[in-house]
Amino acid sequence: MNSSVVVVDDDRDYLEILGRKLADIGFKRIRLEESAVKLAGEIETGLVVDLALIDMTMPEMDGITLLETIKANSPSTECIMVTAINEARIAVDCLNKGAYDYLVKPVTTEDLSLSIKRTLERKRLxxxxxxEKRGDLPTLENEAPFKPIITQSKKVMRILKEAELHASSQVPVLITGESGTGKELLARAIHGASPRAQQPFTPINMSSLTGSLFEAEFFGHTKGAFTGAENGRVGYLEYTNRGTLFLDEIGDLPLSLQGKLLRVLQDGEFTKLGSSTHQQVDLRFIAATNENLERMITQKRFRKDLYYRIRGGWLHLPPLRERREDIFLLAQKFLEKYYDVSHPGFIEKPALEVLMQYAYPGNIRELKSILQSAVNLAHGAPIQVTHLPAHIKTASKNCTDEEMDAGDQTIKPLAEIEKAHILKAYAQTGENKSKTARLLGIGLNTLRRKLAGYGIH
Structure with missing residues (x-):
């Protein structure tokens, strides 16, 4: 588990006992601290941890005082009080002051694991x-699994943070969004940020499974279960045990098979074809669809009970037309094998403007296809408008004509329009001059001169 835990107790022996139990549960970021005063000082100067296990009785500072210090300076830190005294009045006092739970020594590994699981689930929620409340952009604690997702969109960054929080739990996750928005990429990132990261990630296209094929592929079968089947087969469930099963396009799964999937989700067990023995399986389920499942439920095409089972956490990826600030970044990523993308000349400005105005009904997948076609036509030269598909250029022209018609009555000076456009791009990149210059397709020195003229240095 990636959550950080600090255990505070003046008894070194008991500290080490709890440390070993936490390691057995799966925690890696564990701090054992004998001095409550030392920890309180660090908390007051900015230290943040996810979870604190606090002994009630300590010589320099008692557990209640430390609890109050933590809650006053780091309210997001969840606290569990540990004591040798089983007294209701003390337990109630701890809970009133912000502790989530109250454990009595000696604490079993089972009780400790259950309490921590509930506490961290509360913290996740x-x-x-x-x-949703914060105005600033959230930051990822574990960036590595999310690096393949190229974005500077505030909307997408918030989704990635939600995904990271869901990753640490065991709840199923439903990812929705139009085709080509990167749903599988996000599912892989969730798996990579989860405690299951070292176990298999198995993607399954649910639209390809029908009838007996579903059971054979999902559950597997024993030797002789089918005519001509000389050997048994390990199904997706058994193969992915302790890992993550990605159910892509789950909205396409026939209604007759949805009940069979629901039983696995509910009970965590299955039976191979040709066998009567039930097998347990430990899986994390992530589902994805570009369908409106709620509409499908009203049309009796998707089971309501399955919908609420897979929607433990819900992440909706916006289409590319709603995150246009990512178009240039994605273009850089797709073209880096063909061009020196650190030089702005790899794509000419008119061509970039056309790409920026297009609506991308196929989303990121379509952008990549357009650029690969343009690379073939450019033969190593910078990409020009002539290298782009005709329907892209037509859509861009129509968009420009509509904008001109709409603006006939409120025409602004060109310099004013340019200033507004540059400042908007500058704000979208978090006031990063290099990113802004690349996004606008102009030189860095040119951008600096423009900003200086607007009084920005």
Whole structure:
């Protein structure tokens, strides 16, 4: 588990006992601290941890005082109190002051694991609520799994933070969005940021599974279960045990098979074809679809109970037309094998403007296809408008004509329009001059001169 835990107890022996139990549960970021005063000082100066296990009785500072210090300075830190005294009055006092749970020594590994699981689930839910309230951009604690997702969109960054929070839990996740928005990429990132990262990630296209093929592929079969089947087969469930099963295009799964999938989700067990023995399986389920499942439920095409089972966490990826600030970044990524993308001349400005104005009904997948076609036509030269498909240029021209018609009555000076456009791009990149210059397709020195003229240095 990636969550950080600090255990505070003046008894070194008991500290080490709890440390070993936390390691057995799966925690890697564990701090054992004998001094409550030292930890309180660090908390007051900015230290943040996910979870604190606090002994009630310590010589320099008691557990209640430390709890109050933590909650005053790091309210997102969840606290569990540990004591040798089983007294209801003390437990109630701890809970009133912000502790989530109260454990009595000696603490078994099972009780400790259950308490921590509930506590971190609460923290995850509160952190999700906090993302919606915050005006600033959330940061990822574990960036590596999310690096393949290229974005500077605030909307997408918030989704990635939600995904990271869901990753640490065991809840199923439903990812929705139009075709080509990167749903599988996000599912892989969730798996990579989860405690299951070292176990298999198995993507399955649910639209390809029908009838007996579903059971054979999902559950596997024993030797002789089918005519001519000399050997048994390991199904997706058994193969992915302890890992993540990605159910892509789950909206395309026939209604007759949805009940069979639901039983696996509910009970965590399955039976191979040709066998009567039930097998347990430990899986994380992530589902994705470009369908409106709620509409499908009203049309009796998708089971309501399955919908609520897979929608433990819900992430909706916006289409590319709603995150246009990512178009240039994605173009750089797709073209880096063909061009020196650190030089702005790899794509001419008129061509970039056409790409920026297009609506991309096929989203990121379509952008990549357009650029690969343009590379073939450019033969190593910078990409020009003439290298882009005709329907892209036509759509761009229509868009420009509509904008001109709409603006006939409120025509502004060109310099004013340019200033507004540059400042908007500058704000979207978090006031990063290099990114802004690349996004606008102009030189860095040119951008600096423009900004200086606007009084920005």
């Amino acid at each position: 509160l952190d999700l609520i906090d993302i």
